[in-house]
Amino acid sequence: MGKITLKSVRKSFGEVDVIPGIDLSIEDGEFVVFVGPSGCGKSTLLRLIAGLEDASGGSIAIDGVEATDLPPAKRRLAMVFQSYALYPHMSVRKNIAFPLKMAGMSAEDQAKKVDNAARILNLTSYLDRRPGQLSGGQRQRVAIGRAIVREPAAFLFDEPLSNLDAALRVSMRQEISELHQTLKTTMIYVTHDQVEAMTMADKIVVLNAGRIEQVGSPMELYRSPANTFVAGFIGSPKMNLIDGAEAAKHGAQTIGIRPEHIDIHDSGPWQGMVVLSEHLGSDTFLKVNATGLGTLTVRASGEVALRHGDTIRFAPQPGKMMRFGSDGKALA
Amino acid sequence: MATQSSRAAARLMVAPSVIVLFIWMIVPLAMTIWFSFRIYRLLSPDRTGWAGFRNYAWFFNSPDFWLAISNTLLLVGGVLVITIVLGVLIALLIDQPVWGQGPLRILVISPFFVMPPVAASIWENLFLHPQNGLFAAAAIGVGAQPILFMESYPMASVILIVSWEWLPFATLILLTALQSLSSEQLEAAEMDGASAVNRFRYIVLPHLIRAITVVVLIQTIFLLGIFGEIFTTTQGGPGSASTTLPYMIYKQAVIAKDIGRAAAGGIIAVILANIVAYFLMRSMGKHLDA
Ligand SMILES: Nc1ncnc2c1ncn2[C@@H]1O[C@H](COP(=O)(O)OP(=O)(O)O)[C@@H](O)[C@H]1O
Numbered sequence: 360m361g362k363i364t365l366k367s368v369r370k371s372f373g374e375v376d377v378i379p380g381i382d383l384s385i386e387d388g389e390f391v392v393f394v395g396p397s398g399c400g401k402s403t404l405l406r407l408i409a410g411l412e413d414a415s416g417g418s419i420a421i422d423g424v425e426a427t428d429l430p431p432a433k434r435r436l437a438m439v440f441q442s443y444a445l446y447p448h449m450s451v452r453k454n455i456a457f458p459l460k461m462a463g464m465s466a467e468d469q470a471k472k473v474d475n476a477a478r479i480l481n482l483t484s485y486l487d488r489r490p491g492q493l494s495g496g497q498r499q500r501v502a503i504g505r506a507i508v509r510e511p512a513a514f515l516f517d518e519p520l521s522n523l524d525a526a527l528r529v530s531m532r533q534e535i536s537e538l539h540q541t542l543k544t545t546m547i548y549v550t551h552d553q554v555e556a557m558t559m560a561d562k563i564v565v566l567n568a569g570r571i572e573q574v575g576s577p578m579e580l581y582r583s584p585a586n587t588f589v590a591g592f593i594g595s596p597k598m599n600l601i602d603g604a605e606a607a608k609h610g611a612q613t614i615g616i617r618p619e620h621i622d623i624h625d626s627g628p629w630q631g632m633v634v635l636s637e638h639l640g641s642d643t644f645l646k647v648n649a650t651g652l653g654t655l656t657v658r659a660s661g662e663v664a665l666r667h668g669d670t671i672r673f674a675p676q677p678g679k680m681m682r683f684g685s686d687g688k689a690l691a
Numbered sequence: 692m693a694t695q696s697s698r699a700a701a702r703l704m705v706a707p708s709v710i711v712l713f714i715w716m717i718v719p720l721a722m723t724i725w726f727s728f729r730i731y732r733l734l735s736p737d738r739t740g741w742a743g744f745r746n747y748a749w750f751f752n753s754p755d756f757w758l759a760i761s762n763t764l765l766l767v768g769g770v771l772v773i774t775i776v777l778g779v780l781i782a783l784l785i786d787q788p789v790w791g792q793g794p795l796r797i798l799v800i801s802p803f804f805v806m807p808p809v810a811a812s813i814w815e816n817l818f819l820h821p822q823n824g825l826f827a828a829a830a831i832g833v834g835a836q837p838i839l840f841m842e843s844y845p846m847a848s849v850i851l852i853v854s855w856e857w858l859p860f861a862t863l864i865l866l867t868a869l870q871s872l873s874s875e876q877l878e879a880a881e882m883d884g885a886s887a888v889n890r891f892r893y894i895v896l897p898h899l900i901r902a903i904t905v906v907v908l909i910q911t912i913f914l915l916g917i918f919g920e921i922f923t924t925t926q927g928g929p930g931s932a933s934t935t936l937p938y939m940i941y942k943q944a945v946i947a948k949d950i951g952r953a954a955a956g957g958i959i960a961v962i963l964a965n966i967v968a969y970f971l972m973r974s975m976g977k978h979l980d981a
């Protein structure tokens with residue numbers, strides 16, 4: 360079981376209010392991703408849940424049990440750190456067995472659990488190596504192994520993939536998702552990468568400056584962002600946000616249209632000059648300097664023979680445009 | 692970089708300093724070995740010639756010799772144990788974020804800057820003295836008999852003084868090692884359910900082992916030659932209770948004015964140092980590899 364409830368949790372370092380107050384409920388078995396720009400307080404929030412930081416106010420409950428004042432070891436949570444935080448002088452086997460040893464488990468039971476974890480994570484042939492002799496991906500797996508042997512109520516991941524190269528990041532992302540399918544344990548995953556958030560999460564929590572901007576499934580956030588921050592943060596490439604006269608025409612302060620929701624055709628109402636085209640094969644992303652709108656990103660599927668300097672006309676797909684008021688909030 | 696030619700060039704480049712250092716070492720050593728086999732007494736300069744192994748034999752037959760060897764080892768071992776145990780504890784303490792951390796650290800380091808005879812004098816006269824010392828005053832204050840440190844516990848007193856001098860060095864090295872321990876490792880251990888004691892035992896201590904090795908090796912080199920503290924305080928006494936090998940050599944060279952014997956003692960000290968170094972490297976050398 361791993362249901363975690365935060366009630367107006369606050370954290371300040373001295374004068375600085377890093378987290379002014381957060382209410383959040385995480386259901387048992389959910390894969391929750393905290394996403395937000397660097398420095399927005401994601402790690403701090405995770406460390407508050409882990410008990411590595413003391414909350415300045417509010418309460419944290421794990422499975423309905425008040426946990427705000429419990430030490431980290433008593434919260435039955437396991438954490439995977441960005442730096443892996445493996446014990447460099449211990450073999451992989453001893454690293455994974457460490458929490459079991461601390462719990463006073465017998466040597467045979469320890470060995471059984473370690474072997475099992477090593478099998479799940481493909482680490483069996485590395486058990487007698489030191490962390491220093493492993494690659495980044497293998498170290499990451501050891502850190503995960505050390506977390507899973509404890510059978511925690513929930514896993515906490517703090518940007519676990521940010522030290523890996525792009526290809527490894529994609530495969531580890533899938534491995535962690537599969538691990539979640541197998542274990543069905545609550546996982547809280549912190550990242551600044553919205554792609555990781557979109558691909559892995561059951562529920563995304565978008566944070567900005569210590570505040571929750573929106574909570575929802577990846578598709579909810581994609582289809583109906585609550586405000587311009589979420590609109591600009593979720594989705595790749597970013598949503599085009601247009602201010603000024605064009606927005607006023609639609610009765611809004613700001614209008615938003617995603618690059619994939621713009622069609623190029625000669626009778627379109629908008630016009631602009633292509634300043635850059637990025638050919639990915641499957642898609643072509645065009646940066647267009649549009650008259651009266653500013654620079655927009657437009658996606659054309661497949662290979663498009665447009666180059667710098669070409670002038671195009673284009674139109675937003677009907678019903679895909681989003682409208683935001685002067686406070687940045689989405690208008691109905 | 693490590694091609695054949697670059698390696699040859701590197702050897703050529705460092706050759707001058709290696710040669711100078713080698714001469715720097717080998718000339719005094721060769722002269723000491725030479726004198727150790729000669730009859731060379733400043734009080735009877737007309738008697739010269741080869742002494743054979745008689746200078747060495749004198750040491751091995753001297754009633755104080757084995758006591759001096761064991762005192763030397765006791766001094767080295769005692770100071771090492773005290774400085775490392777206390778050094779780790781003090782380093783743990785001053786690594787905590789406290790008010791006035793900077794000045795506190797300088798205070799902890801400062802005994803290292805007091806020169807040995809001064810430190811020994813301060814300890815002998817202001818702390819350990821049976822009439823004027825602080826400890827005597829404390830003993831009288833609680834109605835006890837003042838302890839005659841230099842007379843009753845000469846080796847322990849010397850070890851205490853030398854430990855006080857070397858504690859800052861150990862603390863400083865251990866503190867820097869402690870500061871290089873990643874806090875995430877400690878936090879991971881904390882989440883893994885390790886108590887403070889277990890975190891120290893399984894995370895902090897293994898992390899410190901390399902620094903401890905460095906402290907042991909460096910201090911051993913200096914402690915084997917400790918002389919000034921004994922000279923200023925116990926003079927090797929009472930009797931020869933606190934005589935060490937360096938002090939015995941001093942007595943032969945300066946008091947008996949027998950250079951041959953002193954040189955033989957010096958060579959014995961070199962051999963002792965090498966034996967100690969061999970065992971140290973065998974037991975701790977592996978911790979120095981990365
Ligand atoms: N121990 C600390 N003392 C003071 N300020 C801190 C501390 N830890 C984090 N902060 C501040 O809190 C803010 C949020 O940090 P963090 O949670 O690490 O952000 P994120 O993980 O989202 O990048 C940052 O502005 C950071 O400077």
Ligand SMILES: [Mg+2]
Pocket residue numbers: 401402403518
């Ligand atoms: Mg962070």
